[in-house]
Amino acid sequence: MNTTNDLLIVDDHPMVCAAIKTALIKSPFVNDIYAVADQKSALDHIKNYHCELLILDIELEESDGFSLFKRALLEGYKGKVLFLSAKQDKHIIRTAAKLGAQGFINKAESLEDITSAVELILRGFTFFPQDDLLINEKDIDQILTHRELTVMSYLVEGLSNKDIGEKLFISNKTVSTYKTKIFEKLGVDSVISLAKLVNNDPHSKKL
Numbered sequence: 001m002n003t004t005n006d007l008l009i010v011d012d013h014p015m016v017c018a019a020i021k022t023a024l025i026k027s028p029f030v031n032d033i034y035a036v037a038d039q040k041s042a043l044d045h046i047k048n049y050h051c052e053l054l055i056l057d058i059e060l061e062e063s064d065g066f067s068l069f070k071r072a073l074l075e076g077y078k079g080k081v082l083f084l085s086a087k088q089d090k091h092i093i094r095t096a097a098k099l100g101a102q103g104f105i106n107k108a109e110s111l112e113d114i115t116s117a118v119e120l121i122l123r124g125f126t127f128f129p130q131d132d133l134l135i136n137e138k139d140i141d142q143i144l145t146h147r148e149l150t151v152m153s154y155l156v157e158g159l160s161n162k163d164i165g166e167k168l169f170i171s172n173k174t175v176s177t178y179k180t181k182i183f184e185k186l187g188v189d190s191v192i193s194l195a196k197l198v199n200n201d202p203h204s205k206k207l
Helices: 014-024 039-048 066-072 092-097 112-121 132-137 146-157 161-168 172-186 191-200
Strands: 005-010 032-036 053-057 082-083 103-106
Touching: 005 039, 014 032, 014 112, 032 039, 039 053, 039 066, 053 066, 053 112, 066 082, 082 112, 082 146, 092 103, 103 112, 103 161, 146 161, 146 172, 146 191, 161 172, 172 191
Parallel strands: 005 032, 005 053, 053 082, 082 103
Antiparallel strands: none
């Protein structure tokens, strides 16, 4: 049986909320879905109810979604977030990723795609556009710690977790933890995707 999750949609367009809610209610990964239209209602909900995933519109009238997410974190929110936007702007997507979001999707995408993004995030993956424009703008050296950069370089070279552990004198489990963190921070889900991102990033050091 799949674990089900409670979701909160924050969007000041009622029709958008209704459409997303109708699509997601059919998902086996989703339990209850709540929808609010403003920052105060969202923060009140987060304080009083468990929420596994925030589906958060970036362009809210009284507060942008990024500011709201930062407030939610200060209030103790521990769940995940998928940012929505009517804009496909590389700066917005980069900001979402750097804030620790698990995903970004354009509102113009189909409800099926939005549902897929939600389900992937609830299963532990990230969901970001992987176009070259976004990848080339990532500054990997600033996103990862020194140790994560070292582990990443070995992963891209094709070394196994065991080999990396032996080189760095750490356990396979520790290597796996670093690998997971690297994937989450860079929005990739495989070593192949990681290698592609590194090779396309002019800011990263040559490995």
